[in-house]
Amino acid sequence: MKVALFVPCYIDQFYPHVAKASLELLEKLGCDVEIPMGQTCCGQPMANSGFSHINQGVDQHFEKLFTGYDYIVGPSGSCILHLKEHHPNLKIRSSVFEICEFLVDVLQVKSVPGKFPHTVGLHQSCHGQRGLGLSSMSERNLPHFSKLGTLLDLVEGLTWKLPAKVDECCGFGGTFCVTEEAVSVKMGQDRIQEHEEIEVEYIVGADTSCLMHLDGILKRKGSKIQIKHIVEILNHA
Amino acid sequence: MRSHSAVAAEFIADGERTDWHNETLWWVRAKRDKASKALPEWEDLREQASQIKNFTLDNLGELLVQFEQNAIQNGIKVHWAADAKEHNQIVHSIIAKKGVSQLVKSKSMLTEECHLNEYLAEKGIEVVDTDLGERIVQFRKEAPSHIVLPAIHLKKEDVGETFHEHLGTPKGNKDPQFLTEAARQHLREKFLQSKVAITGVNFAVAETGEFVVCTNEGNADMGAHLADVHIACMGLEKIIPYRNDLGVFLRLLARSATGQLITTYSSHFKAPRKGQEMHIVLVDNGRTRQLARPEFRNSLKCIRCAACFNTCPVYRRSGGHSYHQAVAGPIGSILAPNFDMKANADLPFASTLCGSCSNVCPVKINIDQQLWLWRQEITKVGFAPKGKELGMKGMAILFAHPRIFQFAGRIGRWVLKNVPFLANNKLNPWYWQREMPEAPKESFQEWYKKRDKV
Structure with a gap:
């Protein structure tokens, strides 16, 4: 099974430890992982800003690097959703997987290396949850499930909780976070308050962009709560 | 704006x-x-509603004509308006014939869309909005801020103040029951005086030529039953094919809107009572233009529940x-x-x-995708905005050229580490209320190149 690890641009530059954890975790779970060098971005920042029509160069670059793999796996729900919904190449669209989805549905893992004796609050990112269907959604009248929860249950010593509004958006939203700064920050502050109310040490999610936004607010506030990408915990020995 | x-x-x-x-x-x-x-069948109900509305949009022309024929047969006068202006002119011409200077209107987002109140005010006709929330915002010369809860941006203190000014309630009184009673007495007088009543339409049934108006306050009924002339204004998309379809929509509407099982009043208007005039104004105002846009047409399925x-x-x-x-x-x-x-x-x-x-x-509109x-x-x-366009074009070039991307990344991380004030300043909206991420010394790909060599 040939797996290409897709490392979104901002993870490559600002959160390399998330990419390292993804790589190590997949390797520990027996995958033959390749990192197509020279990879950049999925194209989402432009497309969600209304500029999908200038994305040909970015799309072609992605296609060139990521053709020929059985699976393209990435630690970011929203980037993966963008590729799945909007990349012009059908083979790319059908072989991209968000990493939790890949672990649960493809690898069907029954154990993970991670030990993490802490209480964490789960942040369900909208694009992962509602877009990719990583868990059931509070609006719908359908059976309950959570792929992230399934994975966290495998981590030794960990307790996970959901905030009162179980799947409310954190307010990041791509360029929304600066063009609608006031609303974006207010949404983030409210999200953090709900995590504080359930007394967690970490906020954990599968989308680094949400976590980056929440972390910016947590740090400004001087909060003790830290952020972690779920792969860091699953891989945490 | x-x-x-x-x-x-x-x-x-x-x-x-x-x-x-x-x-x-x-x-x-x-x-x-x-x-x-x-409701165990909730998701099935949504699917059914969606399909009925899809059918309606596919057959809108025929259904509208069928509705018109049946309504005329029932004794209703049917008018067609291409746009907001024509809608306002039609409504005015009906009112002008009656020679009245005041009328009552229950909630109708269509008339808000057409700015009917302002139009009639210019002609010397005062519209009294009879939905409690709408009356509150009307006193304050504001627009409704929510289609089901028009005054939801206001607190009871605000309403107390507004009623003190316009209805003479005691200053400082913010008791909801007291204020509601004051509005009730005030509106009752308006209902009794009005010879003309305007209502909106929630559903118009092609099969029977009747229409249904849903309210919780009964104000549409009070207006229509007391007036000599009832004018109902509706967008073209309010049509449903059969009366039976109401069994789907009435269940969905109130539950989605407020969590009620059904609106307090779901009133069917089929024919004018003896001596009464009943008019329906069917308004396009851009709806057929939207219908012709394949990607956006299903926005016309909306039943205005505000969920x-x-x-x-x-x-x-x-x-x-x-x-x-x-x-x-x-x-x-x-x-x-x-x-x-x-x-x-x-x-x-x-x-x-x-x-x-x-x-x-x-009704399963794919709102986020639209x-x-x-x-x-x-x-x-x-x-x-031009600045955004430039930025996006720059990024599209950057991400198509991996060397430039890695180079720009290095510069960005160097700046954050060594001269953070270049990013941490008032020009950067991210920084107004959030810290910037910490810059690592190397990117993942830089690290991986070295790992490969080991």
Whole structure:
């Protein structure tokens, strides 16, 4: 099974430890992982800003690097959703997987290396949850499930909780976070308050962009709560 | 016109009021959740409603003609209006024949969309809005901020003050029951005086030529039953094929809107009573234009329940007036560009694309996807802010050239580490209320190159 690890641009530059954890975790779970060098971005920042029509160069670059793999796996729900919904190449669209989805549905893992004796609050990112269907959604009248929860249950010593509004958006939203700064920050502050109310040490999610936004607010506030990408915990020995 | 983000920032500046607005609407959403989850067939009902509306849009022409024929047979006078102006002229001409200077109107978002009140005011005719929330905002010369709860941006203290000024209630009295009673007495007088009543329409049944008006206050009934002339104004898309279909829509509407099992009044109007005149004005006003857009046509399935408002994390924190449209919220943001793409270019961007709106929608409109699609349309015709356009074009080049990307990344991380004030300043909206991420010394790909060599 040939797996290409897709490392979104901002993870490559600002959160390399998330990419390292993804790589190590997949390797520990027996995958033959390749990192197509020279990879950049999925194209989402432009497309969600209304500029999908200038994305040909970015799309072609992605296609060139990521053709020929059985699976393209990435630690970011929203980037993966963008590729799945909007990349012009059908083979790319059908072989991209968000990493939790890949672990649960493809690898069907029954154990993970991670030990993490802490209480964490789960942040369900909208694009992962509602877009990719990583868990059931509070609006719908359908059976309950959570792929992230399934994975966290495998981590030794960990307790996970959901905030009162179980799947409310954190307010990041791509360029929304600066063009609608006031609303974006207010949404983030409210999200953090709900995590504080359930007394967690970490906020954990599968989308680094949400976590980056929440972390910016947590740090400004001087909060003790830290952020972690779920792969860091699953891989945490 | 001021942009959504500017008005929203002003709204949020009053943190306590924003929290109250947010939690009040969330409470309505929670009631909707409870009511919808009590029905095991909820998701099937949504699917059925969606299919009925799809059928309706596919056959709109025939259904409208069928409705017209049946309504005429029932003794109703049917008028057709191509746009808001024609709608207002038609309504005015009916009123002018009666020679009245005042009339009552129950809630109708269509008449808000057409600015009927302002039009009639210019002709010397006063419209008294009889929905309690609408009467409150009318006193304050404001627009409704929510299509189901028009005065939801106001607290009881605000209403007490408004009623003190306009109805002479004691200053400082903010008791909801007392204030409601004052409004009731005031409106009763208006009902008794009015010879003409305007109502909206929730559903118009092609099969029978009847229409259904849903209210919780009974104000549509009170107006229509006391007046000599009843004018019902409706957008073309309010048609449903059969009376039986109401069994689907009435169940969905109230549960989605407020978590009620059914609206207090679901009144059927089929024929004028003896001596009464009944008119229906069927209004296009851009609807057929939207119908012709394959990607956006299904926005016309909307039954105006406002569930998407109540669930929207952006709407709850920015208030309805920030949308500068009669219909605010997520659904308003996909309807508004059809009216005027330039003036409403900000609205499809007033969303994080979280998708909650599409999940609560009782007729399964893919609202979040249409927000995304409108963004593409808006930038293609050049209505994106110039700075954003330049930035995006730059990024598209950057991401197509890996060396430039890695080089730019190194510069960016170096700046954050060594001269952070270049990023941490007032010009950077991220930094206003958030810290910038910490810059690692090497990117993942730089690290991986070295790992490979080991």
